[in-house]
Amino acid sequence: MRSVSYVANNDITLLETGQQLFPAMIAAIDAAAHDILFETYIFAEDEVARGIEAALIRAAGRGVKVRVLVDWFGTGHRACCRRAEAFAQAGVHYRVFNPWFKRGIARTHRKITVVDGEIAFIGGININDDMLCDYEPHRPLPAPRWDFAVQVRGPLVAQIHFEAQAQWMRAGRLDLFSRIGLFRETRRTPPTEGARPMRAAFVVRDNLRNRRTIQRAYLQAIGQARKSVLLANPYFAPGRKFREALARAARRGVKVTLLIGVGEFKMQDAVARSFYPKLLAHGIHVVEYRKTQLHAKIAVVDDDWSTVGSSNCDGLSLFVNQEANIVVKNAAFARAVRAHIERGIADGEVVHMADFEGIGWVRRVRYEMAYLLYKLTMRIFAIGYA
Numbered sequence: 001m002r003s004v005s006y007v008a009n010n011d012i013t014l015l016e017t018g019q020q021l022f023p024a025m026i027a028a029i030d031a032a033a034h035d036i037l038f039e040t041y042i043f044a045e046d047e048v049a050r051g052i053e054a055a056l057i058r059a060a061g062r063g064v065k066v067r068v069l070v071d072w073f074g075t076g077h078r079a080c081c082r083r084a085e086a087f088a089q090a091g092v093h094y095r096v097f098n099p100w101f102k103r104g105i106a107r108t109h110r111k112i113t114v115v116d117g118e119i120a121f122i123g124g125i126n127i128n129d130d131m132l133c134d135y136e137p138h139r140p141l142p143a144p145r146w147d148f149a150v151q152v153r154g155p156l157v158a159q160i161h162f163e164a165q166a167q168w169m170r171a172g173r174l175d176l177f178s179r180i181g182l183f184r185e186t187r188r189t190p191p192t193e194g195a196r197p198m199r200a201a202f203v204v205r206d207n208l209r210n211r212r213t214i215q216r217a218y219l220q221a222i223g224q225a226r227k228s229v230l231l232a233n234p235y236f237a238p239g240r241k242f243r244e245a246l247a248r249a250a251r252r253g254v255k256v257t258l259l260i261g262v263g264e265f266k267m268q269d270a271v272a273r274s275f276y277p278k279l280l281a282h283g284i285h286v287v288e289y290r291k292t293q294l295h296a297k298i299a300v301v302d303d304d305w306s307t308v309g310s311s312n313c314d315g316l317s318l319f320v321n322q323e324a325n326i327v328v329k330n331a332a333f334a335r336a337v338r339a340h341i342e343r344g345i346a347d348g349e350v351v352h353m354a355d356f357e358g359i360g361w362v363r364r365v366r367y368e369m370a371y372l373l374y375k376l377t378m379r380i381f382a383i384g385y386a
Contacts, residue, residue: 004217004327006199010154012328014308014336018130021121021149022048028115029055036066037114037164041074041107041310043083044128044137052127053083057090066092067168071108072099074126095171108171109310109321110204111149112164120160122202122326123149124297124310133293135264143292146344148308150326152200159202163324198330205311205323214311214325215318219245221301221327225254230341231299232289234261236272237314237374243275247282257285259344261294270370280353287348294344297325298337304329306337315374 015021029036029052036059043049060066068087072080080096087094097108113121128134130144152160205214215238222229222245229249236258250256258279262269276286297313300306309325311317328334 004201004203004220006201006327006329007154007156007159008197008199010152010156010198010200012154012198012200012326012330012333013151014333014340015121015123015125015149015151016340017144017147018048018125018128019144021123021125022052024151025113025121026051026055028113028119028121029059032059032062032064032115034064034116035114036064036116037069037112037161037168038067039069039108039110039112039164039167040127041071041109041111042126042128042134043068043070043075043079044126044132044134045079045082046129046132046137048129049127053086056092057086060091068092068094069097069108069168069171070095071097073101073107074109095168097171105320106206107321108167109317110167110324111310112160112167112324114157114161114164117161118153118157120152120157121149122152122160122310122324123147123308124295125149126295134295141292145293145295146289146291147295148298148340150308150328152326154198156200156202156326163202163204167322198328198333200329201327203309203325203327205318205321212318214309214323215239215242217307217325217327218242218299218313221299221305221307222246222249225249225301227254227302229254229256229299229301230259230338230345231257231313232259232294232296232341232344233299233313234264234294234296235268235312235314235317236260236275237268238318239315242313242318243279246279246284250283255285256283257287257341257345259287259289259294259341259348262288263290264293267370267374270367271374274367274371276351277353277356280351280356286351287345288351289344289348291347296340296344298341300334300337300341302334304331304334306330306334308337315377 056066125147131141133139203213203217204210246256298308307325307327311323311325
C-alpha cells in the first residue's frame, strides 16, 4: 500500500463543534486579502449559516476572490437556488456539485475552507446550527451536535489549497483534455519535509485517483498499532478489510474501542448492531453515544497518530462520497483527540455481549436483513466493497 505522505512544520489546532469553528472561520474570512476557497456539503438556511454567508459576501465586497462550492443533495435545491442569486449579486463565484445527479451518484461530502493560501479549515462540521438536527433542521438537539474540525497553518496548506482549487475546476465545465491534465497533475506525489513537528498529511477520497486513500490511511495506522485504537464515528458499517484490521489489532493485545453514534436512523443502527456480536467476540470494546447527534469522524492510535475529517466508516464515505481528512503525527495533538473521545465514551453506554444473547429472533432477523440490504447496495454502488 502507498504510504501517507507527511509534511512537517505545521501549526494545527483542534476545534470542537461549530461554537469553536465558526468564529475562527469568520475571523479568517474577514481578514482575507486575496482569495477564499470554500467547500461544504450542507450550507443551511439558519442564522449560523447566514452569518458565514454574510462574511463571504463582505469579503467579495472588499475585492477578495471568493469561490464557494456546495453539494446539491446535502444543501438542497431550494437553498442552492436562493444562495446562487444572493452570491451573484454580491460578486461571489458559486458552483453546485452534481445537481440532479447528472454526473452519477457521487457527492462532495468534504468541508474545506482555504483563505489566502495561508490558513485552512478541514473537518466534519457542516455550515449549520449545532443545536438543530442536520436532517430535520427544525428539530432542536438536546446538546450541541458533537463534531470536530482543525485549523491548519504551515506548508500543508498549499496541498489543501491545490486540492480545493482542483475540485472547483472539476465542478465547472472542463473539456476532456483539461480534465485529463488535471487528473495527471493531482496524481503527483506531494513533497515531504523531514520529521519535525507538527507532521501532517492531507488525504482525500474520490472516484478515480484516490478511491481507497482514506481507508488505506486507517488500515496502515491500525495495522501498526501497539497499545490502543480509539475511533468515534456516527455511521459504522465498514467493509471486511477494515473489520479484520480491528480484529487483528485486538487479538495482538491492542485495546480497540469504538464510539458509535446511534438514534438517528433505525436502519443505520440495525446495520451497525449486526456487527456487534463479532466485534465483541474479538475483544473489541463498543460504546454507543446517545447524548446528542454524534457527527464526529475522529480517531487516535497509540500516542501520536490521529485523524479528523469528513469520512464516516461506512461504504458511502469510504467508497462513494468524495471526502477529506487530515492525519496528524504529533503526540500533543493525539492527546487532545484522545481526551475528547474518552469524554465521549464516558457519556456513552457500553455494549456487552449479554445484550445480544437474550434478544428475540425478530430483532436478530431485522439486524441481518438490514446488513444484507446494505451490503447489496454497496456492491451495486461501490465496486470492491466487501
